[in-house]
Amino acid sequence: MTNEHKRYLLKLRTYKLKVFFFQLLIIISFLGLWEVLVNIGFLNAFIYSSPSRIIMTIIDLIKTNNLFIHIYITLKEVLISFILGLSLGFIIALILYEWPFLAKILDPFLTMINSLPKVALGPLIIIICGANIKSIILMALLINLIINVISIYNGFLGTNEYQLKLFKSLNASKYQILTKLVIPSSYRTIISSLKLCISQTLIGVIMGEFLVSKQGIGYLIVYGKQVFNLNLVMTGIIILAIISFILYKLIIILEKKLLKNI
Amino acid sequence: MNNILELKNIQKSYHTKEGEILAIKEINLNINKGEIISLVGPSGCGKSTLLSIICGLDKFDKGIINKDNNLKIGYMLQSDALLPFLTIYENAILGLKLQNNLTKDRLKYVDYLLKLYNLDEFKNNYPTSLSGGMKQRLALIRTLAINPDILLLDEPFSALDQQSRLMISDDVYKIIKKEKKTVILVTHNIEDATIFSDRVIILSKRPAIIKNIININLENNDSIYERRKDKNFNKYFDLIWKDLDNNDQ
Numbered sequence: 001m002t003n004e005h006k007r008y009l010l011k012l013r014t015y016k017l018k019v020f021f022f023q024l025l026i027i028i029s030f031l032g033l034w035e036v037l038v039n040i041g042f043l044n045a046f047i048y049s050s051p052s053r054i055i056m057t058i059i060d061l062i063k064t065n066n067l068f069i070h071i072y073i074t075l076k077e078v079l080i081s082f083i084l085g086l087s088l089g090f091i092i093a094l095i096l097y098e099w100p101f102l103a104k105i106l107d108p109f110l111t112m113i114n115s116l117p118k119v120a121l122g123p124l125i126i127i128i129c130g131a132n133i134k135s136i137i138l139m140a141l142l143i144n145l146i147i148n149v150i151s152i153y154n155g156f157l158g159t160n161e162y163q164l165k166l167f168k169s170l171n172a173s174k175y176q177i178l179t180k181l182v183i184p185s186s187y188r189t190i191i192s193s194l195k196l197c198i199s200q201t202l203i204g205v206i207m208g209e210f211l212v213s214k215q216g217i218g219y220l221i222v223y224g225k226q227v228f229n230l231n232l233v234m235t236g237i238i239i240l241a242i243i244s245f246i247l248y249k250l251i252i253i254l255e256k257k258l259l260k261n262i
Numbered sequence: 263m264n265n266i267l268e269l270k271n272i273q274k275s276y277h278t279k280e281g282e283i284l285a286i287k288e289i290n291l292n293i294n295k296g297e298i299i300s301l302v303g304p305s306g307c308g309k310s311t312l313l314s315i316i317c318g319l320d321k322f323d324k325g326i327i328n329k330d331n332n333l334k335i336g337y338m339l340q341s342d343a344l345l346p347f348l349t350i351y352e353n354a355i356l357g358l359k360l361q362n363n364l365t366k367d368r369l370k371y372v373d374y375l376l377k378l379y380n381l382d383e384f385k386n387n388y389p390t391s392l393s394g395g396m397k398q399r400l401a402l403i404r405t406l407a408i409n410p411d412i413l414l415l416d417e418p419f420s421a422l423d424q425q426s427r428l429m430i431s432d433d434v435y436k437i438i439k440k441e442k443k444t445v446i447l448v449t450h451n452i453e454d455a456t457i458f459s460d461r462v463i464i465l466s467k468r469p470a471i472i473k474n475i476i477n478i479n480l481e482n483n484d485s486i487y488e489r490r491k492d493k494n495f496n497k498y499f500d501l502i503w504k505d506l507d508n509n510d511q
Binding site: 160162163165166167168169170171172176180181184185187 | 314317319335336337339340341343345347356357360361408414
């Protein structure tokens with residue numbers, strides 16, 4: 001390895017470290033400032049809680065065996081809704097791609113459903129599905145499904161026209177065109193849509209938990225509000241932020257792995 | 263020579279909201295086995311449409327195409343159309359795979375072509391690691407792998423730089439001569455048309471009709487370099503140019 005290349009690699013590493021340092025600095029400054037402002041009485045501890053109070057609440061939740069069950073429930077709901085949303089989105093996108101006439105008919109309806117605030121459907125969902133996990137999953141599905149359909153469908157439509165022409169000239173069947181060209185060509189779009197899907201699913205699940213649940217992080221936040229324990233509310237929000245960050249990072253790792261050769 | 267393909271009074275129109283556009287008008291053409299013909303004409307005159315019609319990708323409104331039902335057509339496009347998610351080897355055998363024809367003989371032939379064009383050492387790599395010229399060579403291997411009876415070449419060298427263009431067109435010329443392939447070449451390049459062809463078909467502006475057919479008779483058939491040196495090369499070049507030039511008036 002030449003000295004120039006070593007210097008180049010060092011520069012890259014230093015740049016990454018610098019970015020990480022400033023990210024860490026922002027988090028520490030934010031938490032530190034929050035703690036100080038509460039301790040000097042500038043912020044009301046009852047309303048705004050504080051990092052030390054949140055840590056104490058987390059310890060209490062662990063001691064009473066409550067924390068992990070709530071995280072587990074939320075993650076389970078997220079996973080079910082995520083897989084369902086993705087699979088259904090994929091199948092619907094496939095149907096729309098194969099039947100352009102149907103896609104043309106449904107186009108305004110998809111746009112309308114996509115722009116509808118799904119929370120407005122909450123009461124209806126509870127009446128239809130009851131106050132249980134089904135309502136939570138349906139709420140999350142309503143939020144992530146249309147986005148999945150639209151992005152995967154657009155991925156299919158973006159198949160290279162020369163490659164399509166090539167497959168047709170080789171007398172490829174419709175099934176071969178779909179499985180050996182259209183779907184593999186859309187990997188990048190599908191995987192990119194996972195990032196959006198995971199965050200939308202989390203929003204849907206928490207919204208659902210606000211409405212009906214008896215367990216989960218969303219429930220923890222609503223319960224905290226009902227008993228005026230705002231430490232619990234803040235703890236729920238922080239845990240949610242951490243879960244959201246971890247899930248997003250997992251998708252990024254998956255994306256890198258799957259797109260390595262594309 | 264045996265007739266491999268016959269186009270009789272082929273006519274094709276496009277329909278838009280604004281009206282009907284007649285793209286091709288009464289094209290009559292016989293193509294003989296082992297013959298190399300070039301289609302030249304102004305941009306948008308319908309050369310590529312005619313290739314698509316021959317290949318069965320495009321429908322035509324009137325006329326008849328006489329060809330053997332089992333005629334195997336190899337279509338090489340302007341773009342290499344390589345699949346980025348398949349390795350170089352998987353791209354080379356794509357046609358064989360789609361046609362369920364992965365026989366020992368065909369795979370052996372693919373290996374031979376990969377070696378011939380110095381691509382065998384990269385066969386497990388992905389197309390992103392290849393230069394533009396190498397990609398077009400791979401596209402040629404993929405086209406030849408299915409052992410087509412007739413090769414349709416739609417501006418196959420137009421996206422290449424001059425050096426790659428000369429090298430690849432020579433590769434293509436040598437292999438189609440060696441294997442006695444029937445070829446229809448669509449090109450804008452008069453030089454390519456003159457060097458490659460036994461006949462050059464000059465099409466008019468849209469709606470395309472056959473304006474002139476020039477029989478090319480260059481003595482040397484070894485390589486395109488030798489054919490360019492032929493004493494008659496300039497004469498044919500000028501004849502085609504004159505006909506094309508008249509198109510614009």
